[in-house]
Amino acid sequence: MNTLSLFRPEILAMSAYHVADASNFIKLDAMENPYGWPEDIQQDWLEHLKNCPMNRYPDPEAKDLCKALRQSNALPEQSSLMLGNGSDEIIQILMMALPNSATVLAPEPGFVMYKQVAQSLGLRYQGVPLLANSFDLDMPAMLEAIRTLQPSLIFLAYPNNPTGNLFDTQAIKDILATSPGLVVVDEAYSPFADASFIDELPNYQNLLVMRTVSKLGLAGLRLGYLTGNPSILEQLNKVRLPYNINCLTQITASFALQNQHFLLAQTETICQQRSLVLTALQALPGITAYSSAANFILFKLLIKSADDVFASLKKQGILIKNLSHQGGMLSNSLRVTIGKPEENQAFLKALTIALTDQL
Numbered sequence: 001m002n003t004l005s006l007f008r009p010e011i012l013a014m015s016a017y018h019v020a021d022a023s024n025f026i027k028l029d030a031m032e033n034p035y036g037w038p039e040d041i042q043q044d045w046l047e048h049l050k051n052c053p054m055n056r057y058p059d060p061e062a063k064d065l066c067k068a069l070r071q072s073n074a075l076p077e078q079s080s081l082m083l084g085n086g087s088d089e090i091i092q093i094l095m096m097a098l099p100n101s102a103t104v105l106a107p108e109p110g111f112v113m114y115k116q117v118a119q120s121l122g123l124r125y126q127g128v129p130l131l132a133n134s135f136d137l138d139m140p141a142m143l144e145a146i147r148t149l150q151p152s153l154i155f156l157a158y159p160n161n162p163t164g165n166l167f168d169t170q171a172i173k174d175i176l177a178t179s180p181g182l183v184v185v186d187e188a189y190s191p192f193a194d195a196s197f198i199d200e201l202p203n204y205q206n207l208l209v210m211r212t213v214s215k216l217g218l219a220g221l222r223l224g225y226l227t228g229n230p231s232i233l234e235q236l237n238k239v240r241l242p243y244n245i246n247c248l249t250q251i252t253a254s255f256a257l258q259n260q261h262f263l264l265a266q267t268e269t270i271c272q273q274r275s276l277v278l279t280a281l282q283a284l285p286g287i288t289a290y291s292s293a294a295n296f297i298l299f300k301l302l303i304k305s306a307d308d309v310f311a312s313l314k315k316q317g318i319l320i321k322n323l324s325h326q327g328g329m330l331s332n333s334l335r336v337t338i339g340k341p342e343e344n345q346a347f348l349k350a351l352t353i354a355l356t357d358q359l
């Protein structure tokens with residue numbers, strides 16, 4: 001018996017999401033906050049963890065955590081909230097609730113998980129290319145794709161990963177007004193961007209805003225959240241598994257949000273470092289670096305091969321993300337996450353060496 005024939009053809013055709021082994025590298029590949037917790041906060045947190053009844057299932061509605069998230073994000077009262085094991089799980093929940101015939105649409109290059117999850121569930125996925133160089137939404141192409149494909153779900157990452165830019169606000173509003181289906185504005189990088197669609201929630205029935213605590217500095221917790229129209233979230237909640245947010249995450253995230261001054265200070269430092277790294281990258285010959293409203297910077301190699309530069313950086317102990325295999329607008333492109341000042345300096349120094357072949 002060929003046991004592989006048991007699986008759906010789309011699963012057999014897929015590759016698993018690959019995460020690079022980062023041991024012994026300066027890790028600038030995954031949009032993590034590079035800072036740990038101050039000693040006093042850590043002690044206080046360990047005390048809080050004692051309140052975690054490990055023998056019991058966690059609160060299925062994570063009420064305390066929802067309250068803390070509502071407060072810290074200033075969510076409109078009339079919007080509901082659903083939590084996921086990372087926003088990755090929310091993407092999956094959204095798609096699991098759709099019929100098999102549904103189409104999911106997203107601009108490209110974009111966050112790879114939109115396509116990955118759609119494919120794994122056998123849904124039709126359509127990417128719409130962004131405008132080359134500016135990475136703005138190609139509105140005639142978007143509106144045409146919406147008209148012809150009638151997507152049930154559109155993802156707009158705001159700021160976009162991996163390009164780092166914020167799409168035009170009016171363009172997003174036009175998509176919201178034209179779309180027959182749900183539009184998820186994915187604000188994963190909101191801690192670094194001075195823009196949000198949260199205040200627009202009361203104005204659009206089909207708008208959902210998705211956020212995560214990952215980039216704020218809590219990537220290890222796996223906590224994402226979705227907010228919007230209660231009648232939509234009521235349906236999605238039926239797909240969500242009852243105890244998807246474990247008790248350690250609930251207690252830790254509530255604690256961190258109540259003490260978020262230190263996370264916000266770290267975020268502020270990351271934004272300052274982002275300007276310095278961008279200026280330094282833009283001064284280097286042979287690359288184009290794109291400005292970013294997130295905690296990473298995309299850059300394209302104009303002369304050298306991105307694979308060679310990536311390999312040289314690795315040899316020098318620096319791990320960033322090689323996007324060149326994705327092709328198209330990302331051909332010969334790399335993405336670096338903003339780290340601590342000394343890590344950024346080490347990266348810039350190693351990149352200068354990689355570009356000048358001094359190794």
Ligand code: PMP
Binds near residue numbers: 085157160223
């Ligand atoms: N959305 C975007 C745009 C992202 O870049 C990421 C992480 N790379 C996520 C969602 C997923 O975040 P998490 O699952 O850690 O909440």
